[in-house]
Amino acid sequence: MRAATIVEVPSAEQTPGHTPARVLQIVEHPDLVPSAGELLIRVCAAGLNNADRMQILGFYPAPPGSPPDIPGLELAGQVIGVGTDVFRFKVGDKVMAVVGGGALAELAVVHERTAMPVPATMSWEAAGGFPEAFTTAHDALVTQCALTSGERVCVHGAAGGVGVAAVQIAASMGATVVATVRDPAIRPMVEGLAPGRITAVNPANFTEHGPFDVILELVGASNLAANIASLNLGGRISIIGVGGGGSKTEIDLLALMGRRATIHGSTLRSRPLEQKADAARRVETQVLPHIRSGLVSVPVIAAFSLDEVVQAYERFSAGAKFGKIVVTM
DSSP states (O other), rough: EEEEEEEEESOOOOOOOOEEEEHHHHHOOOOOOTTTEEEEEEEEEEEOOOOHHHHHHHHSSTTTTTTOOOOOOOEEEEEEETTOOSSSOOOOOOEEEOSSSSSBSEEEEGGGGEEOOOTOOOHHHHHHHHHHHHHHHHHIIIIIIITTTTTTEEESSSSSSHHHHHHHHHHHHHOOOEEEEEEETHHHHTTTTTTTEEEOOGGGGGGGGGEEEEEEESGGGGGHHHHHHHHEEEEEEEOOOOTTTTOOOOOOHHHHHHHHHHHEEEOSSTHHHHHHHHHHHHHHTTTTHHHHHSSSSOEEEEEEEEEGGHHHHHHTOOOOOSSEEEEOO
16 A cells, blocks of 8 residues: 655764654555454545644654654544444445544555544545544543533634534534634634624734633633633633743732633543443434534545655645645555
8 A cells, every 4th residue: 555654864063962744645555454343444534634744744653553753633433444443434334533543555455443423425535634623622521621502602712623523513503603814814714604703803902802601722822811811710722732922920829719710631543442432422412413404514624546645745834724735545
């Protein structure tokens, strides 16, 4: 099988201790064989995520059991083989899943308990960009923060993949959503995901639109003091990204105590099978019906072929995007 592979390339500077550059190349790998409980998937599309970019740079290694040199955390494709003790899916089924790595390849193996069916109304591109973004958003908002109808939510960095998932999940639950978006041109697109339920604002002025019951933090530490100051009593903050605002800050514990607030932190990639399976079932039962009805969608800004994977990550890193960038096989 062909796969986008992280390869170390020696630099022209052959000085002692010099770290080789890490680049993506398309490399042939042996075809995969499913083990007990696993599905062999012919991948049709895979979404790009910031964790992939960090792995390529050498800062976020794959968890044990996942390919160390093939990035990609989410995929959609067709089952072409099954291992023993597989009971739910069969050859020919269309599935999508979060994986620890290895999605950017022609073949992948997925434990059937973490797989979800692809709705008939969904394109391969949309399905490839769905699992990681929507599972991460649902886990943070619903499982961790216990979001309920009628609450007020702020989603920071709402134009990216997890952001567009989060604002739609919150709106579909009957919450009122404030979405911070730096690019004024993208704000109407974010509001259009759920007209009348989402207000897209300048990040510098988000506190004017509070107080909030739940805040989803995708930017980082630079927002934390203002987040706490804009919480309702009993408010919850879920931190699932630090890409734009750093990871270290000081907070006023008295302010946190005074609001009887809670701060959650989470990652999805390294969780054990039981927890990933639980997250998948929650998304399957609570979000996929909205995909089928058209209430929730996966905006795909661009699709690249596997041979164009380097260009795909260049577009991803350029920012100013609305929704997902995917690679098709």
